[in-house]
Structure formats: structure tokens, C-alpha cells
Amino acid sequence: MTNHDEAAPVRPSTLAWVRRHLGPGERIVRAETLHGGATADMRRLTIGTRDGGTRHLVLRSFVDPTRQGPAEDLLHREAGALTALTGTDVSAPALVAVDPTAAHCAYPSLLMTHLPGRTVLADEGLETRLPLLARQLVAIHAVRPAVRPREYVALTTADTVVTPETADPAVWNAAIDVIRPPAPRYEGRFLHRDFQPGNVLFGPPPDDPTGTADPRITGVVDWAAASWGPTDLDVAHCSTNLALLHGPQWGLRFTETYQEAGGTLAPTAAERLYWQVRAPLAFSEEVQWVAQPWQEAGRTELTTPTMEERLNAYLTSLMHSPN
Template sequence: MTNHEEAATVRPLTLAWVRRHLAAGERIVGAEALLGGATAEMRRLTIGTRGGGIRHLVLRSFVDPTRQGPAEDLLHREADALTTLTGTGTGTGVSAPGLVAVDPAAAHCEYPSLLMTHLPGRAVLADEGLETRLPLLARQLVAVHAVRPAVRPREYVALTTADTVVTPEGADAAAWAAAIDLLRAPAPRYEGRFLHRDFQPGNVLFDLPPDDRAGAASAAGAAGARITGVVDWAAASWGPADLDVAHCSTNLALLHGPAWGLRFTEAYQEAGGLLAGTADERLYWQVRVPLAFSEEVQWVAQPWQEAGRTELTTRVVTERLDAYLTSLMDAPG
């Protein structure tokens, strides 16, 4: 029996901290690493309950520095977002994990950590079934933006500047230069919304029939597909809806091809989402995200490769990034 061996992969101080937040009579009987955590170490913990059943929790530990800011700040934001989204009577239409405990400053754990409930379902990154999933993703993001938190999260932070963009070798130099010039202007005024800030297929869970665990793509493309939850709220912010839409659109363009990025923007509006009022304002937000991705293409592609999309090499993703940015700059207003 390997349960104790698996549980031991959680560091001793963190393990003791988790145990303090279990119900009476519960114990940790297993732990497994979760794929896709690009900025943190993720583990699903199996908890044996007092009545002989099991339940699951998810442990997030920031073991390395992040590009998004200090881990302490990220965990405070995630804890606040989870509290907002799972509070009694919120009626947000957004299913998120429930907060169990958080140790932002690593006062008790080896690393800054957060413990939360486990949601059913899994992320689906395959091309198959995307036609069905796309409107579901769009409607879910509209629901996220409709959340009105009692305490507004901090304003979004844009780390990319015109001077930090990395124009890919062989890219459409004119299109990239024109896009970079857009960043030199002040950001357009906007009506603020509650933002996820990393809303993309890797952070959206879909239900899958138990007998189709190996065929995730076909199951998620079936007519009965539904979203079971949205995870990874560490970058939750306040800002323009356009920013979340641009982030998801860029991810879809790199995962599935540039045309899908453009289609998601349309799907969001068809679902009732509101974007910036003018074409120039919308374009500013649309290009900001792919320009930011230019600085970290390898980092973006790695979790997709680990999840089975091995054909998404850095070169392929870079080519798609160039094609998508060019399509945005060429699109009619």
C-alpha cells in the first residue's frame, strides 16, 4: 500500500498544517501531483473521513518566485476571490473551490500555501469538441465579469511595456512594430469589472463521463458538455473585461490556431459580454496580451506539452503567436 508514501511527498511542516485543518477523525491517505500548475506546485490530497469514505482537497504551494508578483500577495488575492465566489447566497453563476486555509507568509508551511476544496471535472486542451466548448467558455467568462465583490480586488497590473516586447525571429516586423506602438499610448479609460486574469482552457474544468477518461476530447465535445468550475484565482483583479477576453483569446489562438482567438471575442459578445466602445480601444487590449506572451513563449507552451499537446513546441507556438497578432492588426475595425 503506497498511501503513506504518497502523503509523505507533501513536506513535513505543510503536512502538519493540513492535518490541523481537517475535521475530527479525518486523515490524509494519499497525495498526487496535478499537472498544469505553471506558477505553483499543485497536489490533490485524498482525505479519509470519519465514516470510512473519502474526499479530496487541493494544496497549492508557491515554491519558486513568480512573474505575477510576491506569492504572499497572490495567495491573499486568491483567498479573497474564493471567499467572494463561494460566499453564502452570492449567486454568481461561477463555481470555484472553497477556501479551507491559507498561509500566505509561510508562517506554518515550508512555502506560502493555500488549501482548498477539490472540484470535479478536468481541463480539456484538445482540438476536438472546441466548437461546443467555445460558447460555454464565453458564457462562463461573462458570469465572472458579472460578479460584484463586496471588497473590490486590487487594480490589474500590466507588466509588459513597449520596451520589453520580444519580436519573434521571422515575424511580421511591420505588424509587430505597429502593435508595440499602441502600448506607448496611455491605456484607454474603461469600466471596471471583476477579472480572473488567467481565464483560459487550462483553468476551466469540464465534466467527463467516467467511462471516457481516456477520450477526454470527444467527451468534452459532446452535446451534454458543461463547465464544473473555474480554478486558479491567484491573479484576480479589477479592470477592463477586454483584458480577460484578450487573455483567453490568445490562449485559444496558440492552442488551437489563430482563428479561434478571433472567434472567442465574437462568442463573448454574443453571450452578452460588453467590450470597449471603439475599435481602437478594443485593439489596444487585444494586442496587449499577445505582446506580453512574446516574452515567455517557452513558459506558456510547457504545461500544454506536459498535458499531452507535445506538438505545441516553442516554434509552433511562436508561429501561431505571430499569425494571431498579425490577424489582429489586419482585422477591420
């Protein structure tokens, strides 16, 4: 196998595990790092097939501890989500194998099929991509799995929020007070829990391989946080990502676009605000961590001060919005 990777090569025990899940006559011919992930090492494996062709698989390995919880739990959830999505209107990788406890691999790992397409983080073309993102999220929330994933977990509390130094303390204190009471009652739905542009793949339409026409979504990846909970959680999370990536106005626009696409949010303005502000308040604890993969993908202007400024502006707009 040729290793085209500036990082450490895939460990022999992991390669042996992968080989056990290949077809007759198949072999691993290349391993490449996939950049942009924030929680795990991602490798694209080129597999030589029996007829002389190639196909690709993706290896996800949790080398270091994560902020999201134990690797075993995350991999069980991702495996369950990929299984639940089989045969639905949501294009997601197909599960090949999973070793959540590293019984066979060097690290807890999951092997899945590779989807075509690429992430798009540029400001250009956002007007076209926004309704595509909204319709995709509506489709995710329409999935009714035979086995529900675990109930969502919100780690941020009113006492853990980190207010940026340049933020308006009055606005942030008011927003923190919004999430002090218990969460509103909700009707549960299947959630991605990290639905945002970095986890959505785009490609040109099949009849336009040059990519000059409008793009289409070719898949949604990173299902390790899949959960059961209110649709507002996914919408608020994506809206906050869009506000940080492209500007506060786009966070508000996505919420509207999701509803225009047929999505349903909490019934009252107060309930919607609870979920809306919870997302940016959670981001305040890890702005630098969120920005890193975007900077590595080319958005070098998204420095920590810029992100904090946009986060403050977005939270301010939410608190002043009629909802």
C-alpha cells in the first residue's frame, strides 16, 4: 500500500481489520487524509478491485479524546444512524464495519462507503445553496427510524457560557437568562446534531459534469452525534454556523428558509427563542476550536476575534428579533 499522507500512516492492525471487510480479490492501494474534521482522523482508502478498477472507502478513527463524549458511544451512534438512513431520502454513507472499542483496530474506528462531492464554505453561491440545505434538513427530520437514537444532550448551561470580551454584557446576560428555565416541551424528531456546511457535500447535477449549473447535495456526513430531540436544535446549530461563516443575517435567513421548505419549529416565540439562543451561547465556549477546520479549508480570515464579533452580532439580532 502507498501512503499519500503527511500524517502518521494507518496502523497495521487497523489495515488488517479493513482487509477483512473487503471483497474477494480487493486490496488497499492508497490512504489519504481527509481534512476538515474536528473530532476524528478521517482517511479515504482507495481499494483496488478484482477487475482492475478502484473504489473508495472512508475510515474514521478516534485517536484522541473528544469534547462530544467517549469514542465508543459516538461510533455506536454513527453506526446506528447510518443503518437507520439506509433506504431513506437522505444520502449518507453506508456502514461497512465498526470497531467501537478498538478490539481489532489501533483506535476506535468505523469503516463506511465514500460519497462523491465536496464541502463548500465560500460566500459565493450561498443564496443558491441555502434552500438546498433547508430542504435537506427537513428530509433528515422526516426520517422515522425503527430504533430511535438516544435523546439529545445539551452540555451548555447558564453557568458555563463564556461571554466574549467585546460583547454587549446586557444582551448576553439577557440571553443567558432565557436558557435558565427547564427546556420547553417538544415533539421529538431524528436529528443530525451537527448539520452545517462542513458536513454537507455538494456536486454538479448529473447532466452537468462541468459544474456550471446550480449545485446539488450529494450527501451528508458525520453522524456521530445523531440524536432524538426538537427540530429547533438542528436549525439553531446550522443557523449559528452560517452566521459565523457568512455573517449574522444568514443565520436568520436559514431559520426562515427551513420553515419555507416545510420544516416545523416550536409553536411559540418564547420556545423558539430558547433553542435559538442556546446554540450561539454554546459556541461561545469553543469559538477557536470551531474556526480551526474552516481556516484549514481556506477561510483564513475567520480569526477568533472575527468569529466572536459575528457571534455577538448574531446573538444580538436574535434577542432583538420579533421571532
